[in-house]
Amino acid sequence: MTNQAPIPVIVNGAAGKMGREVIKAVALAPDLNLVGAIDHSLEHQDKDAGELAGLSEPLEVPITNQLEPMLGYVAGDRQSPPGVIVDFTHPDSVYDNIRSAIAYGIRPVVGTTGLSPEQIQDLADFADKASTGCLIIPNFSIGMVLLQQAAVAASKYFDHVEIIELHHNQKADAPSGTAIQTAQLLGELGKTFNPALVEETEKLPGARGSVADEGIRIHSVRLPGLIAHQEVIFGAAGQIYTLRHDTSDRACYMPGVLLAIRKILALKSLVYGLEKIL
Numbered sequence: 001m002t003n004q005a006p007i008p009v010i011v012n013g014a015a016g017k018m019g020r021e022v023i024k025a026v027a028l029a030p031d032l033n034l035v036g037a038i039d040h041s042l043e044h045q046d047k048d049a050g051e052l053a054g055l056s057e058p059l060e061v062p063i064t065n066q067l068e069p070m071l072g073y074v075a076g077d078r079q080s081p082p083g084v085i086v087d088f089t090h091p092d093s094v095y096d097n098i099r100s101a102i103a104y105g106i107r108p109v110v111g112t113t114g115l116s117p118e119q120i121q122d123l124a125d126f127a128d129k130a131s132t133g134c135l136i137i138p139n140f141s142i143g144m145v146l147l148q149q150a151a152v153a154a155s156k157y158f159d160h161v162e163i164i165e166l167h168h169n170q171k172a173d174a175p176s177g178t179a180i181q182t183a184q185l186l187g188e189l190g191k192t193f194n195p196a197l198v199e200e201t202e203k204l205p206g207a208r209g210s211v212a213d214e215g216i217r218i219h220s221v222r223l224p225g226l227i228a229h230q231e232v233i234f235g236a237a238g239q240i241y242t243l244r245h246d247t248s249d250r251a252c253y254m255p256g257v258l259l260a261i262r263k264i265l266a267l268k269s270l271v272y273g274l275e276k277i278l
């Protein structure tokens with residue numbers, strides 16, 4: 001046990017499904033100090049972040065939409081370790097959020113998906129110049145890291161693979177960040193998957209899903225009742241090998257989020273993927 005002051009943590013997207021879960025996890029961690037709760041939702045302005053997250057006691061941290069003043073306030077606190085901002089907002093705003101945080105020297109732990117490869121490269125350059133750690137993690141669950149590792153192992157032996165990702169129907173982006181990352185990891189072997197055997201015609205556009213790197217197809221399902229699920233299906237003559245991950249509670253992401261908050265202070269550049277910090 002060290003006597004170090006707790007790490008100041010801001011949660012952006014604090015009123016959302018993931019934000020509320022992060023508020024609870026941070027509040028219960030003795031080495032972390034929730035100092036700010038940002039959300040642009042007008043419905044929740046000034047509400048106590050702890051009460052909104054379902055904690056029995058208020059945390060005395062009000063929800064506010066004032067991101068830049070909060071970043072400035074935390075950056076100005078010289079008594080505490082550098083601040084960390086956890087972002088679970090929206091694909092449209094996450095790029096600007098990360099740039100603002102890095103500009104203030106606040107370390108971004110990013111769960112929000114939907115960043116383009118160009119945006120990620122630009123953010124990596126910006127974090128490098130600022131010598132500031134930045135973590136972009138498409139999926140914080142350990143089960144998904146294990147699925148991806150098993151998929152990479154299998155891909156040496158199978159030439160045919162497709163991905164199906166299934167999510168709740170409030171998800172803004174498709175395909176999921178996790179499915180894109182899974183295809184990238186499979187593609188890193190330098191192999192081209194799914195060599196065409198016949199000329200295919202889509203009678204309805206999109207019937208065969210989207211085509212990611214190295215020819216891997218991704219199919220996106222959106223339905224109420226789902227949380228987050230992914231299948232990676234390998235096929236070869238006479239056999240099918242299916243890997244599947246299911247989430248039943250967003251609490252599954254919290255060990256990964258807390259690990260990222262603790263690890264980011266030692267980083268000086270952008271790191272993409274939970275597997276890199278385990």
Ligand SMILES: NC(=O)C1=CN([C@@H]2O[C@H](COP(=O)(O)OP(=O)(O)OC[C@H]3O[C@@H](n4cnc5c(N)ncnc54)[C@H](OP(=O)(O)O)[C@@H]3O)[C@@H](O)[C@H]2O)C=CC1
Pocket residue numbers: 012013014015016017018019038039040041042088089090091093110111112113114137138139140141171253
């Ligand atoms: N990496 C991972 O392991 C995981 C990643 N995700 C990703 O996290 C993101 C959020 O997911 P989820 O919590 O389900 O979404 P929600 O819609 O439930 O929550 C997002 C919250 O952020 C608010 N918000 C949107 N834009 C801004 C902004 N510019 N500034 C401040 N607040 C904003 C929203 O307000 P309003 O509703 O009023 O717009 C909402 O309260 C998604 O991209 C999702 O894919 C989700 C689960 C796990």
Ligand SMILES: O=C(O)C1=N[C@H](C(=O)O)C[C@H](O)C1
Pocket residue numbers: 113138139167171175176177178179227228229
């Ligand atoms: O929106 C979600 O819910 C999730 N989003 C992430 C993604 O796009 O991969 C992670 C997880 O699948 C849940």
